Amino acid sequence: MYIMKMIPYNVHYEIGASLLMILLLCCIVGKKRLRTRSNNLFLCNVCLLIAGNLIDGLCGLINSGMITCSVHTQRLCNALDGSIFYLLIAAYVLYFLSLAYLTNYHNKQIFSMSILMVVLAAVCFVLPFLQSNSWSNGKYVFHGIPVSGITEGITVVYVVSAMIYLLLHEKKMGKQKKGFFLLCNIVFVGAIGLQHIGIFCCRFVYPILAVIIFAYFLLFQSPDFYMDRLTWAFNQTAFFDILRECVQYREPANFLLVRINEYNSLLRIHQYENLAQVRSNISEILRDTGTKREATVYRIGASTFAVHCRDKEQIKRLHELFLSYLPKRWEIEDEVIKTNYCYYLLAYEGDDTSFEKLVQWIHYARSDHKAHHKQGELITLRYDIMTETERQREVLRYIEEAILDQRMEIHMQPVYSLEQDKITSLEVLSRMKDQEGNFINPEYFIHVAEENHCILKLGELIFRRACIFASQNHIFDYGIEYMNVNISPGQCQYERLTEDFVEIAAEYDIPVERIHLEITESEFQDPQAVERTLDRLRKFGMQVALDDFGTGCSTLLSILELPIDYVKIDKSLVWSYGEGGNQFLDDLMPVIKNEGKKVIAEGIETEEHIEIFRRLQGDYLQGYYYSKPLPEHEFVKYVREFNHV
Known part of the structure; x- marks a missing residue:
């Protein structure tokens, strides 16, 4: 205890700060360290602080006379003390800027200021060995010039300018973190000021900086935090x-x-x-x-x-x-x-x-x-993946808005009966537009709805809109016997689909016998569930059509096994047959008719197409020869004129 009283009290802080940094370094060495620029600069600061505190404490003991040594050794200690101090200042500023990702080596302002601090470190190392150098009240004087005052002033300007740079350029850092940086640097600059006026005989900045570095570590860089x-x-x-x-x-x-x-x-x-x-x-x-x-x-x-x-x-x-x-x-x-x-x-x-x-x-x-x-x-x-993702997200937003607002545009395409020579049914086709008013491919937004688990609500909305259209426009008074509504395999996995459709149809006084449902055998995730749902729909009086037959997804086995009433021949098969590309329909049509199914041909665009299916004993025709899909009011006008009612 007697020995400690003899030691200048400033050295207590130097020794304490050194021990703190040594303990901190020991803790970090045993941890997994994240390889960031800020972590590397943090370790640099810790090592410089340990060296600086120990050297400064040694200088305090030598300068107070507690330890005797040669003049050369004393000058060497003072040279190391000064140079380490300014290297530490440069490392400290780079460190707190790195915590805000601002230590870009291409930044001329930061780079030039850091070089200046390295130059000051070199000057402070050389200064104690010069003949014209003198020591006055703990400060270096060179030819009457207060070198220590000038260097400390430059240090204050350096720290303050770096702090201003951080406040101006870091926009994403929260106010609390910016306030913490500002407070720490005010304390740091204040410590430099107290050291300059000579209140402490040793570098009071070292222990203060040790505490600040430790605070940064706890807030930003604890290894356990990562x-x-x-x-x-x-x-x-x-x-x-x-x-x-x-x-x-x-x-x-x-x-x-x-x-x-x-x-x-x-x-x-x-x-x-x-x-x-x-x-x-x-x-x-x-x-x-x-x-x-x-x-x-x-x-x-x-x-x-x-x-x-x-x-x-x-x-x-x-x-x-x-x-x-x-x-x-x-x-x-x-x-x-x-x-x-x-x-x-x-x-x-x-x-x-x-x-x-x-x-x-x-x-x-x-x-x-x-x-x-x-x-x-x-x-x-890559960008193309994200472009598709962003497009899906945008389309999903349109779908969600449509479901929320209960609005969906539907168009109707007429279906012609060869036997009755008139329009006897229609297909309900959902339509959705983007922000620019362009139609989105129905297959695409249905796919997005399935991917995002909102196909049930979307399908229910489309079915409801079809029932509203039929009820408000009294379409069954104009020769229309039934309307076709598309459903997806995903909807068929919902157990209450049949009950929901029956309830909606009853709400608008639409007989369920007037409703036919079209399904495409494209991606049956659960074929048994689809078959059960189709069976239930038929038991309630609705009829089912297998859509897009001939696209490669449906087979003759589908016609034989699925509970369906109609088969819709895809337009690609119709056009190929019309061009003489294949004669598959010659064998297919008798099989379908023998199974008691009726045939609807899609893609009818010419008189030749009509004659082909008349000869093949088809039942219904659908295509641009009769009409493209029409908005609600245009369809009503068209069917009344076509059927002369």
Whole structure:
């Protein structure tokens, strides 16, 4: 205790600050460190602080006479003390700017100011050895010029200008963080001022700066803040920090995204703890495989990992390895979990691609849309993919607005009866426009509705609009016997579809016998469910037509097995037969007629087409020869004129 009282009290702070930084450095060394510019500058600051505090404490002991040494040693200590101080100032300013992604080496203002601080460090190293140098009240004087005052003034200008630069150029940082930066730098500049007026015999700035650096560390860069506790990979925050830094500094970066397919479905089937163990095991495989090749692994979502790679070639090699190493079957506590994976290549070329755009690409890969994922295949995330995604998002917005407002434009195309020689039915065709008033392909917006699980509400809206049209315009008084409404296979998987349609038809006094439903056998995810629904619809009195026969999706087996009443021959088959391209209809028509089904031919555009189906004993004709799809009021006018009613 007696010895400590003999030591100048400033040295207590120097020693304490040194110990604090040493302990902090020891803690960091044992942790996984995120490879960012700010982390590298942070370690540089810590090392300079340790060296500066120890050297400054030693200078304090020497200058106070507690330690005796040669003049040369004393000058060397003072030279190191001054030079380390100004190197530390430069490193500190670059560090707090790096936390806001502003330390761009191409920035002339920051670069020139940093060079100036390095020059000051060199001057301070040389100054103690010059003959004309003198020491007055703890300050250097060279030929009567107060060198210490000038250098400290330059330091204050440097710190203040850097802070102003941050406040002016960083728009995305919150007010609280900006306020924290401002407060820390006010304290720092105040410490320089107190040191200059000579209140402390040693560099009071060192312990103050140590506390500020430690505060920055706790707020921005704790290693635990970047770790995912479940998988021990880096977390999403770390990933986005790396990605943002690459974009800010135009540094190319390549990532391999690995996604567990249909993870939400797995959550409904398996225990969460077992799935968490699967994710942990996957992370371990990714880390073991990637670390050997100097790749960094991040967990960026519940079911998605990102591997930061050197280049695209490394991504391709890792993709091949993961295809072999990642199991598709896991046995966790007597539970068998089956997993599949998709892989994406996310490449930032150091160009004008924004951070927000890259995040959109990542969200595309992380989404649950089946169309986005191809099992095992390495998909490159590009502008064309995102353009399609943005288009789907826009169309989905139109669909949601239509459902919310209960409005949908429908057109009607007449269907001609060869037997009755008049228009006896119509097909209801839904229409949707974009912002510019252009029609969106119906197949496309129906596909978007199915992908986004809103096909039931959209289909119900179309059916309701058809019933409203029939009721308001009394179309059955003009020779129309029934109307055809399209439904999708996705709708048929809904158990209450029949009941809902019957209730809507009754609401508008439309007999269900007047309603025929058309379905395309394109993508029956659950054929049994489709057959059950079609059976129920027919039991209630509705009839069913198999649409687009001849497109390659439907077969003769469909005609024989599906509960249908009509077969609609696709226009491609009609045109091909008319051009002599095939004679398939000669064999097909008798089979359909023998099964008791009626035939509707689509794409009728010429007299020749009409004669062909008259000869083949077709039943109904539909096409531009009679009329294109018409808006509601135009169709009513057309059918009244055609049927002379």
